[in-house]
Amino acid sequence: MIKSKALIVYILAFGIFGIINTEMGIIGILPLIAENFEISVSQAGLLVSLFALAVAIAGPFLPLLFSGMNRKSAMLLVLGLFVATNVISIFAPNFTIALIARVIPAFLHPVYFSVAFTAAASSVSKDQAPKAISRVFMGVTAGMVIGIPITSLIAEVSSLEIAMLFFAIVNAAAFVAILIFVPSMPVTERLSYGTQLGVLKKPLTWIAIATVIFINSGMYAVYSFFAEYMDAVTRMTGGQVSLMLVLFGATGIAGNILAGKLLTNNAMKTAIVFPFVFGAIYLLVYFLGNFTVPMAVLIAFWGVLFTFGLNISQYWITSAAPEAPDFSNGLFVAFANLGVTVGTSVGGLFISGMGTRHVIWAGMIFLVLGLLTIMLRTSIYHPKKVKTV
Template sequence: MAQSKSLIIFILAFGIFGIINTEMGVIGILPQISQQFGITVSDAGLLVSLFALAVAISGPFLPLLFSGMNRKIAMLMVIGLFVITNVISVYAPNFTVLLIARIIPAFLHPVYFSVAFTAAANSVSKDQVPKVISKVFMGVTAGMVIGTPITSFIADVMSLEASLWFFAVVNAIAFVAILAFIPSMPVKEKLSYGAQLGVLKKPLVWISIVTVIFLNSSMYAVYSFFAEYLDTVTHMTGKQISLMLVLFGVTGMAGNLLAGKLLSNRAIATAIVFPFVFGVIYLLAYLLGNFTIPMTIIIALWGVLFTLGLNISQYWITSSAPEAPDFANGLFVAFANLGVTVGTLIGGMFIASMGTHHVVWSGIIFLALGFVTIMLRTSLGSKKARSKLTLTNH
């Protein structure tokens, strides 16, 4: 029984890897895409930015529409669409077709995430949920960090088409694994759309949403310019930067496991301390950014905290609306992506006006804002708990 649960969790995570690999892997082949279709690299970047925008738009709504569907069927539909559109990408005759083939499945990205997180949570007891969610998050880390260098390597050694096939093959493997090994997962108690949307009446949910935007903005305001920072401030070579990305990913995996333990035992304390610890890492990166060895140690710790931040974000929203898990996970995906967009935009503005070295201040500002909303939510949560206790005693 434990082995079958572990296999299910692994397959759910592998499906997320396939989707994130499709989303982020393209970053490594933008120069080849711009060359192939005779467009600028910034135009090719639409493949990334419009994908993220589609996710942010559909995140609150599509998981809601799919919330009554058998979860296995929903996952097969999403992954199947990713396989088909990735194959279309390989044979795209022009950039417009390639762009459309990327945007269409992006709208269903939050559906898979929402269903996978809910399915994982339903497979264990309540106290084990953060641990199992952290394992599913391994797919996010792997997709972000392993997908990009592998895709870039395939494009360099073989061809652009071969790297696009890589996206299709990974998703096809995920599709077959879900079909063969995931049991049917009918929704036993379907919540009405009204009941799910009703969670938006809770101030706790809105404070949690704002916190997730701030936390993700704080992380991506700096991480989006990770390579540029190591190039212009630390003066690392291209190979060294690639190694640092791998290091970031490996320690990020460890961060997932740490998150599972911390959020199971001391969730609120972990969230409160997080902005301070991450802020220290940013300050150290600012003060020691010119030195290779200290920066290597800082990056190792940065990777751990980065994935811890993603796990905190997911927990923060879903724990504020436990009565509507699919919808809550959809909100997490949507507003985390909005945080990515906002953070990257503000980080870019800091670089344009002050220089790359000062981009860390944008991250620190968002961490400070995140801490304020974390404390607001904690205060509101404890007031509710006290009022419930008073009512019970009476």
Template sequence: MIKRNNLLVFILTIGVFGILDTEMGVIGILPDIADHFDVSVSKAGWLVSFFALVVAVSGPTMPLLFSGINRKKVMLLVLGVFVLGNIVSIFTSNFTILLLARIIPAFFHPIYCSLAFSVAAASVSKKEAPKAVSKVFIGVSAGMVVGVPVASFIASAISLQMAMVFFAAVNAVAFIATLLFVPSMPVKARLAYGTQLSVLKKSMTWLSIVTVILLNSAVFGVYSYLADYLKTVTNLSSNSISLLLFVFGGANIIGNIVAGKLLTKNAKKSVVSYPFVLGAVYILLFFTGQFTVPMAIITLFWGVLAGIGGNITQYWIMSAAPEAPDFANGLFLTAANLGTTFGAAVGGFIISDMGTQYVVLVGILSLILGLVTILLRNYMYSSTKQLST
């Protein structure tokens, strides 16, 4: 049973990696896409921004609509759509078709990711659930971190089409592994849509959503401009910047493993402590970011905390609405994407108004507000518990 559950979580991790790889991997080949399709780099960027926008919009609705269907069938459907979308991307010479080949799979992205978190958590005991989910998050981090340099390397070494083949191949591997090794998982007790939507009536759910938006804003509002920060503030070379971005990504994966252990041991303490620890890192970043060695050390710790943050925010929404796991995970995906968009927008405004060095302010402000919502939710939970007893 343990081996079967471990294999299931591993396959889910590959599946999530393939989907996030498809979403984020094109960042590394946007100039190649612009040249190949004869469009501007900013227009090629639509492949990223439209994808993220669709994920944010479909996050709560698509997992809800598919929540009553056999889990294995849903996995195969989503992975199949991604494989087909990637195959179209390989052979098309029309940018509009390429854009559609990404937008359509993007609608299915939240279904698989929310389902992966739910199935991983359900495959083990309630206490061990955060560890199982943290393993799936490794696929998320790897998809975001590994996909960009790998796609860029393949495009420069071989061709743009072969980079697209890489995306299709990873999803195809996940599809075949699911088909062969994942058992049929019918939904035994289908939750009514109304029952799942009723979690939105709870103040705890909304406080959790706002917390996820703020904590994601705190991480990605600053990280979005890390390359620019390393160039303009730390004055690093292009190779050094690439190395530190890789360090951040590798540390992010480590953070997922650490998060699983922290949340299993003491979830409440871990969540409350998080804004203080990340805030301390940002303060150090502000005062020592111009020095190479301190910046390298900060990047390492920051990457670990970013990985922990993803797990913490998913846990925070799930623990607020455990009665509707698929819908709750969909809400998490939407809130996370909104937080990233909001943080990046505010960070850009601060940079244009005050300078790149001050981008950490969006992180610190978001953490302060996030801590307020965390403490409010804890107070509300304690009050409710006292009334019930």
């Protein structure tokens, strides 16, 4: 039984890898897409920005609408749509069709995330939920960091079409795995929309939302310009940057496991300490950015902390609204994506105004804001009164 539950959790994570790989993997082949459709790279970038916008818009509402649906059926529906639209993208006659094929499944992206997190949490005891969810987050890390170099490599050794086919194949494999190995997951107690929306009346929920925005902004203000920082400040070659991305992803996967254990044992203390440790890494990256070997060591720790931030963000919202898990997971996906948008925009402003090295200060500002909201929650709401997911 234990092995069966573990297998289900890893299959859920693989499905998230497929979806995130579709979202982020496209970054590595944007120049080829621009060339294929005879458009500028900035226009091709709409495949990334509009996808993220659709996720942010749908995040609070689509999981709510699907909250009464059998969770296995919901996941199959989402993955099936991703497979179909990925295939359409391969044969798209023009950029408009390719863009539409990207944006449509993006609206259901939060549905899979919400259902997968809820299913993982419900498959184990309440005290083990953070650990199960941290394993699902492995799919996020793998899709974000490993998916980009893999897709770029496939395009380099074969073609753009084969690279895009990779997206469809991964999602199809996840679809088959869920179909065969994941049991039916009917919703035994369907909450009314009013009950779920009611969590928005709680000040605790909004404090948690603010924390998620600040923490994710703090992480992505710098990470979004990872390659540029390694190039302009550390003076790494393209091959070295790719290797650093893989290192970042590998340590991030390890970080998921550690984050699950720490959140299970002492979530509040973990959340409070996180901004201090992450801020220390940022300061070291700022002062040691010119040195290749120290930067490689720092990147390893950076990867661990990055996935810590994702795990803490998800826990912070779902523990604030445990009575509506599907809806609160949808809120996490929406506002985490909003944090990505805000952080990337502000980080870009710091780079254009002060230079690449100083993007670190954008991340530091958001981490300080995140620490303040974490402290606000822990000072107003005693840990013993905060239920876990």
